[in-house]
Amino acid sequence: xxxxxDATTANSFLPMVSVVVPIYNGExxxxxxxxxxxxxxxxxxxxxxxxxxxxxxDRTFTLLKQSAESCPIIHVFSENQIQSSYAARNAxxxxxxxxxxxxTDADCHPQPQWLHSLIxxxxxxxxxxxxxxxxxxxxxxxxxxxxxxxxxxxxKHTLAHPFCPYGQTANLAIRRIALEKAGLFxxxxxxxxxxxxxxxxxxxxxxxxxxxxxxxIQHRHRTTLKELQSQWQRYGRSNRYxxxxxxxDLMRELTLKEYIHRLLRWLLKEVPKNxxxxxxxxxxxxxxxxxxxxxxxxxxxxxxxxxxxxxxxxKNIDWL
Numbered sequence: 054x055x056x057x058x059d060a061t062t063a064n065s066f067l068p069m070v071s072v073v074v075p076i077y078n079g080e081x082x083x084x085x086x087x088x089x090x091x092x093x094x095x096x097x098x099x100x101x102x103x104x105x106x107x108x109x110x111d112r113t114f115t116l117l118k119q120s121a122e123s124c125p126i127i128h129v130f131s132e133n134q135i136q137s138s139y140a141a142r143n144a145x146x147x148x149x150x151x152x153x154x155x156x157t158d159a160d161c162h163p164q165p166q167w168l169h170s171l172i173x174x175x176x177x178x179x180x181x182x183x184x185x186x187x188x189x190x191x192x193x194x195x196x197x198x199x200x201x202x203x204x205x206x207x208x209k210h211t212l213a214h215p216f217c218p219y220g221q222t223a224n225l226a227i228r229r230i231a232l233e234k235a236g237l238f239x240x241x242x243x244x245x246x247x248x249x250x251x252x253x254x255x256x257x258x259x260x261x262x263x264x265x266x267x268x269x270i271q272h273r274h275r276t277t278l279k280e281l282q283s284q285w286q287r288y289g290r291s292n293r294y295x296x297x298x299x300x301x302d303l304m305r306e307l308t309l310k311e312y313i314h315r316l317l318r319w320l321l322k323e324v325p326k327n328x329x330x331x332x333x334x335x336x337x338x339x340x341x342x343x344x345x346x347x348x349x350x351x352x353x354x355x356x357x358x359x360x361x362x363x364x365x366x367x368k369n370i371d372w373l
Contacts (some may be wrong), residue, residue: 066176070100070168070226071073072155073145074295076117081160083116086159091124095168101126103145108133139238139246142222143371146237152229156222162271163224164188171226171268173282181231181260182251184208184220185268192274196281198339199346200274208264211248216301218262219251224270231259237371241364245291245298252299253370278349285350287355297363312348319344 072090079086092101104127106114115128130148132141138158146154150245153175157163171185186208189201200206212218235253238246255262275281295301307315321343330336 066173066246067096067099068153068172068175069151070095070155071103071145071149071151071154072100072157072168073103073105073142073149074159075105075107075132075145076109076113077136077138077141078109078111078160079113080111080116082159083113083120085162087120087124087127089161089163090127093168094165096173096251097126100168101128101150103128103130103148103186105130105132105141105145107131107138107141108136116369124261132166133238137240137243138222139242140240140371143237146232149229149351153226154229154232155226156224157270158216158223158272160273161187161223162222163189164269164271167224167268167270171224171265174263174265175226175228177263179260180263180313181254182220182278183226183265183268184262185224185265185270186225188269188271189226190271190273192276194276195339195342196278196346197274197276198337199343202343205274206272212262212264214248216295217248217252217255219248220262222247223272224268225251227254228260234259237373239367239369240304240371241366241369242294243290244287245294246337248291248295249298281350285353286357289354289359290352290361291357293358293361294363294367298368304358305356306359307348307351308330312352315344315348321344336367 054320073085093100104117106117106129114131121127121129128148130144132144142156153172155168155171167185171183174180176181187206189206192198192201208220208224211221231254233354235257238250242249275284292301296303324341327336327341331341
């Protein structure tokens with residue numbers, strides 16, 4: 054934020070905000086999500102929550118309607134034609150009344166000051182994109198602890214992307230006028246849409262982005278190898294799609310020789326060293342298994358990138 058703007062001015066900056074959340078089979082997540090949304094410190098007369106069911110097969114839509122009946126700032130919509138979170142987000146954007154459109158996901162837990170912190174950078178009229186931070190919910194499993202140690206979901210990775218910065222839609226705010234000029238999400242895209250929409254906005258020089266580190270949502274990391282594999286394969290598919298859409302460099306795959314070399318180095322060097330540190334109380338099992346988990350993730354990402362092919366209709370951009 055511009056340091057010349059005093060605290061009084063910042064605190065009085067309260068534009069109308071629309072929070073859009075796509076939801077697919079989110080029955081288990083809804084109670085905590087709605088509790089977090091309604092616990093925001095941002096004034097309730099300056100915010101609306103647009104919850105979009107994306108053709109769920111569980112009780113999601115029924116529970117959403119019940120929530121909306123008891124709370125006038127919750128509005129429920131459906132996107133049943135296209136099975137894509139981006140199509141669902143577009144449905145929310147079209148219904149939004151706010152000058153700032155904010156995105157998060159059903160399995161996220163926004164902290165009470167989240168919205169207020171995320172919106173403040175927009176006091177500068179040249180800011181069109183603001184990304185908040187994504188922190189880990191406390192986890193007990195080895196995989197959760199590893200992801201937390203690596204800050205896997207942190208926006209610091211995407212905002213430092215070598216091609217162009219972008220914010221993940223788990224915690225992202227966009228000025229509505231930028232959506233009007235650059236277009237909405239590609240509705241048939243299944244991954245990579247957050248980078249795509251940010252890059253289209255930034256490439257058109259519609260304004261700049263800013264990071265709001267105190268705008269925090271918490272997200273649970275994957276707990277099983279199957280979930281972890283799916284996550285990293287999706288990252289690989291995303292990179293392939295962004296390569297085809299924007300010319301992003303493809304990630305180089307590790308060779309079999311490199312995999313073997315890293316595993317041998319782990320067995321002969323890292324395991325003895327970390328074992329001694331663990332005995333001394335200076336390392337954990339997560340530290341001991343860092344290399345094999347990292348290689349597992351790299352392999353899954355490589356498979357995702359190698360096998361993905363961008364569908365022709367995923368090139369389409371929706372417009373307001």
